[in-house]
Amino acid sequence: MNFMFIICLISIFFSARGDLISFELINEISKDNAQQLLDSYVSNSPSCPYDLEMYKLEYETINQFNQIDIASGAIVVPKNQLEFYSFAIFHHGTEVRKLSTYSESGNFDILPVWLGSTYVTLLPDYLGLGSSSVFHPYQINLPSATSSVDMIYAAKQFCNIKDIHTNEQIFITGYSEGGYVSAATQKMIEESHSEDLSIAASALCAGAYDMSGTMFDLMVSNEEYGEPYYLPYILFAYQDSYNILDSVSDFFSPEYSDTLIQLFNGYHSGGAINNIMPSIPVEAMNPDLVAAAVNDINHPLRVRLRENDLYDWKPESPTNLIHSYQDELVPYQNSEIAYQKFIENGATDVDLTLVNYGYHQEAAPNVLIGSYYWFEQFRQVQLFDLGDINIDLNIDVNDIISLVSIIVNNYDPNGTELILADVNQDSLIDLFDILTIVSLILTD
CATH class of the missing domain: 1.10.1330 (Type 1 dockerin domain)
Known part of the structure; x- marks a missing residue:
């Protein structure tokens, strides 16, 4: 207790971006129980050689307003390890409830156990979720990357304090929004942090990299959509970050505006928001705004969406874009467009893996398992x-x-x-x- 008090006190006065502010043990699981969970999930699961602990980390970062902020996430580490571990950072899919994160639940479900059996596993909450007080900058490039990169620095400090022995390898992955955040994180590390951080491989899974094209066209179409709340989530986030209109209510039809404002306070689930949304999301929007955005490629919303496209860069690390052909929420064309642009920009170690794994939600487990086994060819093992x-x-x-x-x-x-x-x-x-x-x- 005294040690933690000293850590927190020092952090208050001397912290900087990426500095560890505090840590707290929130759960643990024995290697036998972890192995039982893995074996119940799939027959060719990895072995779990160590008991695992999950900690909540709080650390300093920069938010979307370029202000110092506190972000949080969970880290899974082995007990009594007998080998050097690499880092793996997993970026979760879309969450709208602030407390629906691993650092809040401490839940040892299949994902942290699977990755934790092989890696020191980082599970960022993102800005706006967990301990962070700002609105979540959903599908916005820079703050998504910044909070993730800063968690890696904080995790390294934590491992030094706790005598967790790691090598320099960092593996990056995530699904859906997490695929987007993974791309943003990889880009930022390679362009601005390559002297300190070394990416071994990156698996970008089912991300919406083409915000201004594929995703804009889908959201303004008159088609039913399986997760209608994604559209207002983007609009709330972009209004919060960029002040595109005079008020966020101007995005929506009057019958939806007040209710959506109440529901996007961080304490309601996506399902609860879907319950009041039309199955065709664009029907909740102000029709005049929709017409203006569709007809003007330089409409402020479309300009900001273009700024947050994540395909016009050149990955330097081994990169695999993985996507299911049948994905109805984040179409596979996002990955196709990104892959084509990566190649045009001169990337030489990029793969595009398109698979028949079904719709967005059902494809996720097999896509992530594929990512894990793809990583194995790069992972260094040193006992x-x-x-x-x-x-x-x-x-x-x-x-x-x-x-x-x-x-x-x-x-x-x-x-x-x-x-x-x-x-x-x-x-x-x-x-x-x-x-x-x-x-x-x-x-x-």
């Missing part, structure tokens, strides 16, 4: 060496000093150190382990 008690990749006199301290009870080791200290693997930590380390040093 700790017995005797390297301080895990500095050298077995030397410092390890002998650590071992002696453990034997004479001058030092309280953690589980990983206890395993590494039993160099001769006889389930005892004693003089024979010291002799074994000396032998390793002399024969090196």
